[in-house]
Amino acid sequence: MTIKLSRDDDEKRVKMFKALAEVKRLEIIRYIRQTDREMTCGDLGEIIGMDKSNVSYHLKILYEADLVKVSRSGQNKFAQLREDTFQTFLPGFLDSL
Amino acid sequence: MTIKLSRDDDEKRVKMFKALAEVKRLEIIRYIRQTDREMTCGDLGEIIGMDKSNVSYHLKILYEADLVKVSRSGQNKFAQLREDTFQTFLPGFLDSL
DNA sequence: CATATAGTTATACAACTTTCAAACTATTAC
DNA sequence: GTAATAGTTTGAAAGTTGTATAACTATATG
Numbered sequence: 274m275t276i277k278l279s280r281d282d283d284e285k286r287v288k289m290f291k292a293l294a295e296v297k298r299l300e301i302i303r304y305i306r307q308t309d310r311e312m313t314c315g316d317l318g319e320i321i322g323m324d325k326s327n328v329s330y331h332l333k334i335l336y337e338a339d340l341v342k343v344s345r346s347g348q349n350k351f352a353q354l355r356e357d358t359f360q361t362f363l364p365g366f367l368d369s370l
Numbered sequence: 371m372t373i374k375l376s377r378d379d380d381e382k383r384v385k386m387f388k389a390l391a392e393v394k395r396l397e398i399i400r401y402i403r404q405t406d407r408e409m410t411c412g413d414l415g416e417i418i419g420m421d422k423s424n425v426s427y428h429l430k431i432l433y434e435a436d437l438v439k440v441s442r443s444g445q446n447k448f449a450q451l452r453e454d455t456f457q458t459f460l461p462g463f464l465d466s467l
Numbered sequence: 468c469a470t471a472t473a474g475t476t477a478t479a480c481a482a483c484t485t486t487c488a489a490a491c492t493a494t495t496a497c
Numbered sequence: 498g499t500a501a502t503a504g505t506t507t508g509a510a511a512g513t514t515g516t517a518t519a520a521c522t523a524t525a526t527g
Contacts, residue, residue: 280400283393283396283397284393286390286396287391287392290390290391291387291391291484293383293387294384294387294388294391295384295484296380296381296384297485299380299384300377300380303377313503313504314503314504315503315504323486324487324488325503325504326487326488326489326506327485327486327487329504329505329506330485330486330505330506331485333505334484347494347495348493348494348502348503348504349494349503349504350503350504362463362466363463364462364466365460365461365462366459366461366463369458369459369461388514392514394515410473410474411473411474412472412473412474420516421517421518422473422474422475423474423475423476423517423518424515424516424517426473426474426476427476427515428515430475431514444473444524444525445472445473445474445523445524445525446473446474446524447473447474
């Protein structure tokens with residue numbers, strides 16, 4: 274099945290590009306992608322050098338742009354990339370990152 | 371020859387994504403791409419519904435993000451997409467637009 | 468030269484973004 | 498229950514962005 278995209282998706286594209294237009298969010302995406310083990314937001318903050326509230330803020334923006342999904346286990350939260358979104362709107366991007 | 375990308379390009383990616391994170395600039399890109407004949411900034415403004423100073427502003431942002439190149443002929447200016455940039459950083463994106 | 472046309476630049480303003488700190492909620496462990 | 502840990506939300510401050518208007522430069526034409 275082929276996906277039909279158009280002007281109607283521009284609002285979604287804008288949200289997505291805004292989410293990607295930040296060095297720290299690119300770092301987050303790269304890190305999520307390269308790490309197999311699950312990781313907490315705290316881990317992310319430590320690695321990227323951000324306050325936990327800031328990690329939370331950035332993850333929310335990525336989530337609202339459908340770029341990541343999040344699962345919870347106990348107190349911890351784990352983020353995964355939404356490969357479907359990348360595939361539909363930015364095929365080939367992740368491999369270039 | 372394969373292109374080596376990395377964190378070092380993140381500033382460039384951010385500039386590019388910021389440039390793409392605007393409905394009117396997406397329209398501009400789509401229009402430039404679909405039109406074979408050369409077109410003036412005035413044309414763009416009329417089609418997209420923008421003041422000429424606004425077209426100038428948006429084209430500058432696209433230009434500074436290496437997403438378009440511009441040529442001049444008399445009083446007119448013509449914009450073309452920089453397929454090389456799209457190919458390197460967003461392979462497959464233009465076809466999804 | 469004067470005038471018209473195409474595009475640029477400067478300014479001001481409102482709306483939005485990122486960061487930080489502090490207060491908050493939710494889960495775990497004792 | 499209390500205390501500790503993980504993450505969220507809120508509000509303020511500083512910075513950025515998009516739009517509109519008006520003044521500007523550059524090219525073309527008579």
